[in-house]
Structure formats: C-alpha cells, structure tokens
Amino acid sequence: MKINLKIDKFNIKSGFGVKMQNILYIDCFSGISGDMMVGALLDLELKKMGIDFLKSELKKLKLHGYSIDAAKVKSGSLLATKFIVDVQTKQKSRNFKDIKSLINESSLDEKVKDLSIDIFTEIAAAESKIHGCSINDVHFHEVGAVDSIIDIVSCAVLYNCMDINVVYSRRVPLGEGTVSTMHGVIPIPAPAALEILKGVPVYGGNFDFEVTTPTGAAMVKILTDDFTDIPDIVIKKIGMGAGNKDGKGSPDVLRLIYGSASKEAGPEIYKNIYKDELFDFLDRQQLLILSTNIDDSTPEIIGYILERLFKNKALDVWAETILMKKNRPAFKICALCRPEDLAGMLNLIFSETSTFGVRVEEIKRFAVKRELRKVKLPYGEVKVKAAILKGKEITISPEYESCVSLAKKTGKPLKEIYRDAVFFFSSK
Template sequence: MKLAYLDLIGGASGDMLLGALLDSGLLINNLEAELKKLPIPDFVLKVEDGHRGGLHGTSVQVQIDEDVRYDWEGFRTVLEASELSPTVRTNAFEVFRRLEEAERRAHRVGTEMESPRPQELGSTDTIIDVLGVLIGLEILGVSEVYCSAIPVGVGSIASEHGVLPAAAPVTMELAAMVGAPLRPTDHRGEMVTPTGTALLTTIASFQKPVFELQSVGYGLGSRDPSSVPNAVGLWLGEHTCAEREELCLLETNIDDMNPQVYGFVRDKLQVLGAKDVWITPIQMKKDRPGVTLSVLISKSIERTAVDIIFKETTTLGIRRRDVDRYALERTSMEIDTTLGRFPVKVKYLSGKPWAIMPEYEACLKASKDLGLPLRRVMRQIETEAEQLLITQDDA
C-alpha cells in the first residue's frame, strides 16, 4: 500500500504540492490528460526545475487563456460535469465544501445567510491546483497521505479583503475545523495558503508513519526567502510490516456508577472513533469494588472523548498519557464459500495476506440457519478463505 508524507518545510500551496508530485515522478502528460476532462478554459502548466536556498526541486505555474471567475455553485457545476474518477470528484467536492465553510466562519456569516464569494479563490487556477493534486496522487497510486504540522508565519499580507495577518483567517479556520497541529515560526509572511490547507486537511492525517522510503520530491513556491527554503517535501513509500501510531490513553477509576451505563459509554466512544475501549475490575478505597475505564484514541479526538467521559460518567478526573502502538494493515471483505457469502477480516504482513478471521455475527447466523456447530462454520470459512487469499498470493 503506497503512502505519501508531506514535509511542510517552508509551507504549502496548491502549486507547490503539484510541483512536489511532478518532482516525485508524476508525468506531466498524464496529469494534463486528466485535467483536460474538466470543462474549464484552456491552460498550460509551466513546469521548471529550480532551487530555493540549497534545495532543488520543481515549480509549477498555471497559465490560463481566459480566467473565468467562479462562485461556490460554479465550482460544484464544474465537478459535476467532469469525467474524472469518483474518488477524485468526491475529494474535490469535500475540499471546496471546507473552503466555503471556512470562508463563512472567517466572515462570521450565519447559517441563514448566503456564503461570501470566494474572491481570490474563485479562479480557474484554484480548480487546477485542487484537482491536479488529487489526480496526481491517484495516478501515483497513493492510498494514504500523512502530513507534518502546519507552519505559520508572522506579519501581514495584502488581499482583496484588505490587510490580513500572515496566518490568514480562512487558513486558520480550516485548521481549526479538524484540529490540525500548528507550528508557529518567526518567518515573515504567509506560509500556507487556504487552498493548500484545504487540500491538506481533507486528504491527510497529521501523523508520523513508519514506512519504507522509495522516492523524494520537492515542490517550490514562487518566493525565495533567506530564512527557510520555500518548498514542500513529498516522500513516497510503502508501509512497513507494522505501522507505528502515536495515540493517547485516557483512564479513570469509577466506583459509584450504575454498571449498566458502561456499555452505553463504550459504544459512544467507539462511534466517536476510539481505537479500543476496555474496563478492568479494581479494588478502591475502603475495599469498594470499582473499575478502570481505559480509552485508546487518536489525539485529534482527545478533547471530544474527554467531554464524553465527563458528561456520561460520574468521574471527577481523567488521567492521560501518550502511547505508541504498532498496528498491521487490515481490511474487511466478503468471500464466496461452500456455505455462502461471508464477511472476513484479513491481516497483512509485509504487504501480503497473513491471517483471516471470519466475522462472528455472520458465522453465528449461518450456524443457526444451517443447523451446524458454530466452531465448524468458523473453521470452514477460515480454511476456505485462506485457500482463496493466502495460498493464491503465495503462488
């Protein structure tokens, strides 16, 4: 499974991300062929080798014959009329949805009011940047994208709205919408554009994966400051046999709550996205029986999980600590067997199917319907699935 890691050295914009993709091996002819499927004015991608500081990479400029201006509905119309893949279109709709929502938040527009016009963002250039990055990732076969913390500059910038802080309000709203980590710097000027931030917060996870590096590319911005290379790094590779995740462990001891509530709390935390939730019996003060509620979660949803625990339990305090976890790649699929079609989970090791576990509920239903022992059903499904997936892969 191919992944990409974005190192925001000096920031990120749509054209910088495009440059990084091209510098990493994306062929310009393949990219332009896909972009031609968009109902937009003719354009040319000017691609040049260059350097920022001592870092060599690729820069991209979009040259357009007729720069049509778009509102939010215009963006959606272009996407609906395109012949791009469903994945690219779905991600593009989400990028523009987030941009529109961030503009509404930045301008303090209520839900009953019309969204502000995109202003600088309402250009053909924006469409090409957004779709070009999404298309490029798909062509390169990237299925997962990770990203470093977003760098933020100081000072001010000029815009059609007037003078704005270098950390533009729309950019900050986009980051806040997903709880993206920020890295404040002393660099003067804008480092990450709204378009770049919308792409990053839509397609990337702000985590540090463990992977086998295959290629490196650098996309260059138009400016060349002396303080930092104005570039974004793109590292392409494959997952190692086990991926290391940076997670958070929340724990609390409880001895005064109706036990029936624990199941509800567990279900609510799992719906939120907790990696695991478990309850351990303990002995508390004055020999009172109690439990430790433990929740393993991604840091991005930590605050929401804390709120759920405080609201839904009787606890007055929660412990937390950072933990690392190694996790193998796993997928869910359905396979055809002599007993019918069954869902199974497949564990991968070094990119190959390694073990298979039938879904319990489906096996239980088949056991009752067919009048067969549950263990026999599970064993038969597992055996046939291994012959289908593991034996064929080894061959």
C-alpha cells in the same frame, strides 16, 4: 512556539508527542499561493510526482484551453520550481456550483475530489461572506477560475501521492499595502484571505505586497494539523516553489520539508528491527490507550459505557476488576483509539462517569492486513474476517453481528453458524 489550530478536536499530534511516520512542514516564510504550493510539491520529486504525471491526471477534468509546465528558476538567490499555467482560450466564468460539478464529474481519485472541494469551499465561503451572496453563486472569473482550478486540483493530486501522516506549518505572513482587482482597489491582505485565515496564527511580515493569496490561505488552512516551529524530524526531501513577486533581493519562495518523525528514525536498535521483511507486511499504527478507575458504578453502567465507547470510534474497549485504596473493589475502564478521536473519547468518559481524570498512553500497534469476505452457507450468508500475512490467510473470524442476524432469522444456534462459517470458508 506551538499553536494548535484544531483545538476543538483536541489535536494531540504534537501536543501529546505522538510521533507519526511521515511529516510535511510548510515553511511559508515569504507567503503562500496556489502556484507556489504546486511548484514546491513538484520540486520534492517524490515517487511519480512529475509534471508529466500531473498533466495526465488533469486530463481527467473536462477542462480545456490551457497548458501547464514547470521550470527551474532563480528567486532571489534560491533555485526553485516555477509552476506555470497558460490559459490559451477565452474561458467562461464559473461559480462555485459549476466548479464542484466539474470536479465531481471527473474521473479523479475520490480523495483528490474531496480535498479539492474542501479547499474551494474555504475560498467560496469567505467570498460569500465578504460579498453578501450565496456560496453557490460565488464567481471565479474567466482566467482566474481556470488558474484556481488547476492550482487547487494539482495540489490535491500531488498531495494524494504522498504518504503523509501529519502536516505542520509556520505562522502565515500576510504583507501589507493595496492591490487592484476587478472589484477595485482593495487592501492587503485581501479580505478573502483574511477571512479564510480566521483562527490561524498570522503576522504582518516585512512585505509591502500580497504574499498570501486566498488560494494559498485555503490550502495551508485545510492541510495543516498544527501551526508550530519545525518539529523533530529526519529530513528526507526539500521542495522549493517559486512565486511571481520581485522580493527586491529576497526570495519569493515556498519551502516544503518532508521527512519522518525522529522517534521513528530512533535508536539504532529500531532501525535494525524494522529491516526485517515482516514489517513490509504489517500495518504500523500509532494509537492511544485511555484508562480510568471507577469505584462507584454498577456493572450495568460500566457495560453501557463500554458500548458507547465502541460506537464513538474506539478500536477496542475493556474493563478490568481492580482493588483500590481502602480495599474498595472497582473497575478500570480502558479504550484503544486513534489520536484524532481522543476528544470524543474524553468527552464521553467525563460525561458518563464520575471520574476526575483519564490516563493517556501512546503505544505502537502492529496489525496484519484484514479483508472482509462473504461466505454462503446452505441457509444464508455471513461475513468473515480474514487476516492476511505475506499474501496468505493465517486466521479467520466470523463476524459476530452477521452471525447473530442469521441466527435470529433462521432460528439456528449461534455456535452452529460460527462452526459452519469457518467450515465453508476453509473448504472454498
């Protein structure tokens, strides 16, 4: 069973079988909460992802009066890591606007800030709709605000340390019953959690308590690309994060499974090939080639379509002259793109051409690292791309747009600017 959450983006990471290098599977068989997620990430014990590292990162927030720790505990019969947040002093309540400012004004990595705010936005948007207030006025009260900030930022910090290409999750269990809150007695699942999980596959589960909190719901929704059964994967690490509930003998645990796609592990021949040190210096990419045959368009229209594809995130585009049935001359339009950009590519091709179908092929591309440099010429400045392999520049290529701009500005021939760019770059 597989359900694509991001169907509006034509998410083909699993639907087309594109095998990414690293996979994280969220096995939320007994629900998910913020502390369970952080505990499970710590339990993976990847790279530097320990509690001391997390403490040092959280110091970048201007947040005081709390401490964190992690401990191995038994939940049911399973050993798991419990993430503990101890709020030691009275805290002021904070609204969503305050929390965004707190995160943005920190010295955390920009990707950590973005992910943290994305998760908080999901929660605040849900609370805003439920309580009928502005999203910026949504309050996270006292201790709960600190707990939420620490859980969410910790999740973002640890996730950012991982080299993850795709995240999958099982369906999300909800639980049932009621729970007492500062707003009174409310049903389980909490209204905010239910609002957040719109569009996400869920089920009740045999739980008479809350198993998925709003924070956990927001985390799984933001991080997950597809909700599916465990994909083909070579397992490397398993992380277990403990929750707070007494499951009456059943473990209250979130399980994270980290590994590589089975195609990457692949036949022995690939394992041997990738052992060569050359691959340590190359960027290995999983891309798609789109192609379609057009026999009723003029060269001008074909040129326009290629230009539009480039502007719509295509990595490369080209057209080939071909001979179709009944000896009709035609064009084969081709575009290279990332899997996540497929929807935009297809929409454009179907909108701008008369084609009834587009072929999609999965490919591997190995690319050298590239750096964009500025080169000063006697009459101006241009940009030059440098290809880097094993720490050495092996190829340089003046940037076309940059050279054209200087040619128009100075009146010099374009080929002369190209020649000078290569000469002055090489003579540095």
